[in-house]
Amino acid sequence: SEIDVSSLAELSVDGSGSFSVPAGERVTTDELEFEVNPLEDLAITMELGSVPSTLTCHTASRCSTWIAKDTAADAAEFVNYGEMTSWYFITALDVVAGSSDSGVIVCFGDSLTDGASVTTNGFARYTDQLSRRLREDDALKNLAVVNMGIGATALYRYGGDIAGTVRANRDILGVPGVKYVVLFMGVNDIGGADTDISSDIISHYKSIIERCHENGIKIYGATITPFKGNGYYSELHEQIRLAVNEFVLSEDSGFDGCVDLASLMCDPSDPEKLEDSYVSVWNDYLHFNDSGYSRVGDAVYEMLASELS
Template sequence: MTPRLTLRAPLAAAATVATTAALAFLPSSSPWTPASSSAPSTGAVAPAAGARVDQVGTWGTAVDTTTLRLADQTVRNVIHTSVGGSGLRISLSNAFGSVPVTFDSVWVGRAGQGASVVTGTNRRLSFGGSPSVTVPVGAEVLSDPLAGDLAPQATLAVSIHVVGDAGTVSGHKLAHQTSWISAPGDHAADETPGSFATPTTSHAWVESAIVEAPQQVDTVVALGDSITDGDKSTTSANRRWTNVLARRILSGPRPQQLGVMNAGISGNRVLADGPGVSAQARFDRDVLAQPDVSTVVVMEGVNDLRWEFATEPADLIQAYRQLIARAHARGVCVVGGTITPWEGGSLWSASKDAIRADVNEWIRTSGEFDAVVDFDAVVRDPARPARMLAAYDSGDHLHPGDAGYEAMGNAVDLRALECRR
């Protein structure tokens, strides 16, 4: 096993994020490029002819109930991928639905301005060769692959038309990304935005985007609460710490890259259901069931402290031990993230902060995680360690702003993500 690694400060400037604008499809003049094309490389990790490949998660979200109410409408979900590859598949979830849902028109293309799709890039997805699919309550479906290569850092529009009344809509309530809802009818194939007049910051039904990549490429899942979800980051700007991490990974050599999936749920807890079922209850679905997952970064616990579900360090420590054991039983490495400070924020107290300090010390020193990323040390105010550094604070003293998320994403030692068990 790779030696356990602990990081207590951001990486050096040599690991700064690449900021070049990403294409969605290869080349930009067409949605996908077959593997035999002579188009120049733009960074996609596409497998060579005859090479062994794995399916890798290039984007993902944690599915829960939403407040959306949809009937005979189309939702244009905007998502932003990480690693590139070929054979794009999209998974759709009805895990928390109240009725079976039928999708009779599902399209994916390169997202343009607002609700538009870049002309000529929208392509219809099929499911077992059919353009229509019915998803039972509690189930999910995976589309057939689309031929050709997908570039890394692609911003895609996944448009889904639902037949009839959808009931309770499964998806991601606080996506921190503007998506769009249409007037009644099937508008999934439309590349123009005219029928999509209603913006939403929730995702509907879309759960993950999966590509084929060389066997060296694996999936990393970030399991967490609102801080992993990116709460208080700039909407539609992809400034979550997981986005920063994904861009850093892509700045490294190909094909030794990693797909990044974000399984954060705002308000989520380790020990109890609330917004989303508990981290323990969703661990299999949101982490272990993801394609070719090799590592999970666990950064969760502040809501257990805030709402007094964890009243002593052992409450969280025992739960972390269970997650570690379950991951290790599947050959998945676990990186432990320390809990960030929130003095001045809602439900803070000195006694809760003392528990946080003890839990963080265990995360750092127990040796039970395969590696540690010390988010606490990265964002706290050195002069007042129970409080977030003002430059990183979004203003509510609980969530970082864009600068804080940048520091967190830069703090992950990329070597720790390549742990093998």
Template sequence: MSVALPADGRAGTSAVQPGTTRKVTFGGRASTVVPVGAQAVSDPLDLGLRPGSNLTVTLYLADGQASDAVTSHPGSRTTSYMTSGNHVDDPDLGGAATTAHWYFLSGVEVLSKPAGAAAVVVGDSLTDGRGSTTDGNDRWPDRLLARLHARPETSGVAVLNQAAGGNRVLNDGLGPNASARFDRDVLAQSGVGWLILFEGVNDIGTADATEAAQRKVAEDLIAAYDQLVVRAHAQGILVYGATLTPFGGNSGYDDPDGHREAARQTVNRWIRTSGRFDTVLDFDRAVRDPERPRRLREAWDTGDHLHLNPAGYQALADAVPVRLFGPRRTSACARPGVGPTILEGGPTAPKGTGSP
């Protein structure tokens, strides 16, 4: 395995900047075996990264890998290059086959100043970035990061996008449900001071479109949110709840009798008024059509009436007050980052089990 800075600093490029390639080791060894469902943490590297830097990570699978046991992130919307043989030291893989997915890599931890902290975002395809630009890094968490780093007071805040397209809060779907992955994707992350919870539309959209089924899914979502708040607060993490955005007109989720819309309104009412969240982010209000509040604004709609385009994702980012990420009111259990790379072994897919 090697890590380098990509040519021109751009995501998804096939070439790396000359002289930046670093060999990755594991306990001093040049390679490792990742047990199924486990993680392997690399030795730290000194790269002198600037905030917001892109990285190129190159892996060689010496013994191959069964295709059904590959940890993957199909919704990464970033180009990967695949070819036969060991090419971890190659400066350019321009002739290799490409795919807009990530594999194996779970995350990168970066050593930061003691005042640094992370905001974790738990979500589905609306946070994973369906509708954003491949290799463009214009998902709403990317845009939020840019806003945070534009202010000296919040320039030390990292944003960890722990979203998976098609994911649900209550039941497994594309990837383990949000409740099941909460320990791994939130509590086990380093230096977490804040959690943004923006998930639930897939639970509503995949439940039967009957009054009884939608009443139950709304009640169950509220109970699950409450549990996640309790678990985060126990670790000194502030929790910001985001209202669910409209899906009126979507061929799969909208229903003629309005039972799913009623469930969305029930959930949003609880998010706004329960007082369980440290702050409410009203994403519904930020992107809905004022004339047709069951629908997204037309200019920000990708056309499926569920997902947003880059301008819509900018609107979500703009709806998050950056002052919320100032000095933490509580940080008893937050831990500073220590610099290793983390890999995950299949077949239990991690946070990147992707967008349809």
């Protein structure tokens, strides 16, 4: 498909269309008057004067990025291009809301939120399905969904600044307009554990819950889905998963609500493993396929609709 050149608008920083981003820093462009329609795809084209040796990117974006040499930034389409499935440089796109009932739902988690294994350019993450369902609901159609899933990250056991409990300050509290959070995270902590860490996971959940409530944000928990058949599985890890899920479902968890994805996605004849029809194309019995993510999106929507309508 081509870029609609009639809609092109130039972004600027301090009035200039040419700018540099110092290493390790962020730059926010000037406000641009540009109407964005719900669920519309946007293209952002950058012309680079020089390319750093280390690039900031979201490694597995599930969408195509096209890179071309000697092509004008305002071209409708590229020739002699390379195609990647990572997003480079752009961190976020802030939109000025046009209605009083607008707000943001942050979906916070790991690869299961990021959408690992979905069809490239298929917009099949659970957050994509959630966005579509919200748009069909007159009462909730002005809520935007922000996907803050990063693959291969943990709640607390590793990752430094991108561990969930650390980056929550940036990726939840720092998101403009955030009103609600869906927390679906912890499986990677469990997968590498050699002792019972259920109390540690719960403690870090409580920390994020507390920070959200201190900032007037409602937060909803999701139970950790099963992974029997994956290398993560062991009796110890299953015990941890069940203990954490029991907390998420309990009335005194501190969550403002919850969605039981574990029960939804499991094989009814063996609740410790995923239902076969939801297993990813990788056949890893950890990640979901497009249908599985769609089912999760439906379930999260149904939970939010019940809580917020």
